[in-house]
Amino acid sequence: MSQTVQEIPARVASAEALRVDDLAVSFAVHGGQVHAVRSVSFHVRAGQTLVLLGESGSGKSVTARAIMRLHGRRAKVTGRVELSGREVLALSDPDVRALRGSRIALVPQDPTAALDPLRRVGAQITEVLLLHRAAPDKKAAQARTRELLRAVGIPDPERAYRSFPHEMSGGMRQRVVIAMGISCDPDVIIADEPTTALDVTVQAQILDLFAELQGRLNTALLMVTHDVHVAADVADLVAVMYAGRIVETGPAADVLKTPRHPYTQALLDALPTPQTARGELHAIAGSPPVAGQEFPGCAFADRCTHALDTCRTAEPRLVEVAPGRRAACPVLNPTEAP
Numbered sequence: 001m002s003q004t005v006q007e008i009p010a011r012v013a014s015a016e017a018l019r020v021d022d023l024a025v026s027f028a029v030h031g032g033q034v035h036a037v038r039s040v041s042f043h044v045r046a047g048q049t050l051v052l053l054g055e056s057g058s059g060k061s062v063t064a065r066a067i068m069r070l071h072g073r074r075a076k077v078t079g080r081v082e083l084s085g086r087e088v089l090a091l092s093d094p095d096v097r098a099l100r101g102s103r104i105a106l107v108p109q110d111p112t113a114a115l116d117p118l119r120r121v122g123a124q125i126t127e128v129l130l131l132h133r134a135a136p137d138k139k140a141a142q143a144r145t146r147e148l149l150r151a152v153g154i155p156d157p158e159r160a161y162r163s164f165p166h167e168m169s170g171g172m173r174q175r176v177v178i179a180m181g182i183s184c185d186p187d188v189i190i191a192d193e194p195t196t197a198l199d200v201t202v203q204a205q206i207l208d209l210f211a212e213l214q215g216r217l218n219t220a221l222l223m224v225t226h227d228v229h230v231a232a233d234v235a236d237l238v239a240v241m242y243a244g245r246i247v248e249t250g251p252a253a254d255v256l257k258t259p260r261h262p263y264t265q266a267l268l269d270a271l272p273t274p275q276t277a278r279g280e281l282h283a284i285a286g287s288p289p290v291a292g293q294e295f296p297g298c299a300f301a302d303r304c305t306h307a308l309d310t311c312r313t314a315e316p317r318l319v320e321v322a323p324g325r326r327a328a329c330p331v332l333n334p335t336e337a338p
């Protein structure tokens with residue numbers, strides 16, 4: 001018999017759902033390699049939300065796609081990705097396909113692209129349930145689809161069930177994609193800028209929905225965003241990315257309150273506040289690195305107000321700066337000489 005969302009047993013809160021170790025992704029391009037992601041390591045436990053935060057081009061989406069093995073043939077991926085104890089990068093293609101949608105689900109930025117425009121919403125969710133054998137038969141899958149549409153806050157699930165995607169608002173479509181994502185009770189949900197395409201009030205509703213579902217389902221959530229407010233809203237842990245690397249990571253409340261890397265500080269300084277007068281925004285000086293740009297030292301040095309000469313020659317390592325917190329800036333976090 002199929003389970004309702006409320007009936008799904010709670011996962012063990014301390015269980016590690018996703019572990020990424022030393023992930024590196026590079027792309028073969030004309031005349032060389034673009035190193036899009038390097039030395040990325042983190043883990044997310046059941047019930048936790050980790051936000052990958054950074055500007056456009058920092059490597060957030062490439063990281064998310066590599067975890068799901070959606071990186072394409074031109075990419076070279078090294079490192080380890082462990083999903084509930086299974087090594088994803090070593091699995092065969094059919095095994096990875098079986099994992100996607102069942103143990104790990106993706107909620108993309110654009111819900112329209114994730115849905116078939118020619119098929120009714122209910123049929124699309126029912127199909128996912130049957131494909132992954134999450135319901136014993138069609139009737140049970142249809143009943144569970146209605147339950148899922150209700151669980152993601154769609155006011156008239158019956159009508160939504162029979163609707164085509166274009167008959168729904170962007171926010172409702174994103175709820176449908178989330179319903180599809182949680183349909184097989186995955187261990188991990190990856191949400192890649194899930195609210196960027198939505199207007200502000202709908203954004204807040206969708207973030208509330210993620211929080212509510214997390215409380216109920218105890219799924220691990222990896223969210224990708226460039227928006228500090230989104231990170232502050234949903235994250236337990238945050239990993240700040242710059243030029244393909246994590247430059248700072250730790251509990252979101254600490255990292256966003258007392259950042260220990262100049263890039264995180266700059267991101268926070270660039271936020272408008274109710275007191276910010278027009279024209280007074282502190283945009284981060286300089287521009288982010290372009291794809292393929294290589295740095296002998298710290299990639300942020302040219303934009304950093306704290307940079308020393310050594311920052312341009314020696315690559316900073318991510319080191320523990322407080323319990324549970326790591327940052328890759330020896331200038332803000334000097335260690336005592338041996």
Ligand SMILES: Nc1ncnc2c1ncn2[C@@H]1O[C@H](COP(=O)(O)OP(=O)(O)OP(=O)(O)O)[C@@H](O)[C@H]1O
Pocket residue numbers: 027029034036054055056057058059060061062063072074226290291292
């Ligand atoms: N298929 C590809 N071939 C070559 N380079 C790529 C490819 N996909 C991504 N990149 C490069 O990898 C880097 C990281 O891209 P990524 O999409 O992860 O950034 P992001 O932080 O998610 O930003 P955005 O929010 O704009 O997607 C960028 O420099 C991008 O140009």
